[in-house]
Amino acid sequence: MLAYNLLITLLPIAVALFGILGLVLKNYPDTQKEVKDKIIHLFPSDNTTQGGIKQVVDLAFNQLSKDAGLILAIGIFFALFGASRLFIAIDKCMTIVYRLPQRTFLRQNMLAFGMLFFFIIIIPIILAASSAPSALLSFIPGGGGRFGTFLAGMLFSLIVAFIFFESIYWFVPNKKMSFKVTWCGSLVAAGTLEIFIILFPLYVRRFMGNYAGQIGFAVILLLFFFYFATILILGAQINAFFFEHYKPLVDGLGTYLSYMHDEHGVGDQRRPLCENRTDIQPTTATERAMTSQSSPRHIWFNKLCPSKTTSSTEQDREGEHMI
Structure with missing residues (x-):
């Protein structure tokens, strides 16, 4: 469920942001091409799926920039509304983990939109921090300096991911939470996410080389979101079981x-x-x-x-x- 909501959350936001970038950079084709290339290489995929990703990015940049104005504004509004459903899905998962009643409709949507804007801010920082070391290695001479840059980038990305998971485990459950009962799950989830971001491209190249084009891009993206959702639930279960002593249900x-x-x-x-x-x-x-x-x-x-x-x-x- 969370993987599906992640997919329908991030794609509309990404398409809307690509449309805004296409509108802003309309008169700067060289800069637009450079931004497109960086966006394409952010996704964990090999050469077989690069064509599918490029088609999606080109469509978002070119088509949405032509539909500027009211249509783009309406598209952004519906994209944000659909994206906020992700945190309602996370809230429903937390009610099962912690055996809690759901929030009212108004409180649930206020939480969803608040967490969404925080999500929009912090996810690009996590992606930039994870890709920054490889971009800086060519500018730093010496093996020691490059290794230090790599470790610094990984540490910064780990801290940002920890803040992201901690905010979910602290604010989303419909009960009073504290750092004492949420830090361990956040740390495990952040560390697992960093390892996953490093290893997932290797997994794609080794086991998913036959998936090509837009279908391959969709399959890889859905698999990425599935493991991301698993990491999110794993951290919540660690907090509930080991720190608040919630016992698992005997059956489904x-x-x-x-x-x-x-x-x-x-x-x-x-x-x-x-x-x-x-x-x-x-x-x-x-x-x-x-x-x-x-x-x-x-x-x-x-x-x-x-x-x-x-x-x-x-x-x-x-x-x-x-x-």
Whole structure:
């Protein structure tokens, strides 16, 4: 899911940015060609897919620059709106990892757009930092200076990636987070991402040489986003499991919900779990103990499926407090 959202997020943003660059550099063809070449070589691919990438970049530069004005502005707006859905998808993943309720529609979209603008700023910095050492090696004499430049670039890229993951693990979950419980997952994710950025071009050249053209570009890009999403979820799981002691679900989420229907006597799987609280009747002494008013399971289920009596009682208490 995250890989798909990453794909539909970055491509519209990239196309819109390419269109803006094409409009700005319209009267500077040499500079435009140099920018195109640098953009093409940023992507981890070999010569078999360079043609497909070049076609996409040329289309974005040339066609969108002709459609300047209102059409380009509308395109940028819809690109940003579609891109913000990525962070809503990340928010949904975090609700599963941390067992949290989702935000309201307004709060969810405010978070999505805020994280999107931060994402637009920091991703080019990560890509530039990862490609800067190779660009500077030709200007620095001596093996020691080149090695130091390479290490400095990698360290800077690692720091930027750490800030990126830390911001996601800190702000996206719908609960109060702290650096104490998020730093390890951010560090592991940042380090894994740096290793992945270095090794992925080698993987493409070795195992994906038969993918050519635009189809090969799409396949490679989707694979890149899949591993990136895996790294993102891995860091969140490390934080939740080792630092906040969240235990993994015994079965898949669908199987888990099926067990909840069976345990609480709902019967028909097509009925909502909270449709009728009167159906929940413990039949054994063990079940009565597990669903007692003081048990953690009863408290958790009341939060998941609040009854009308509970809701009215809480509203009365809130009214008394306001008075």
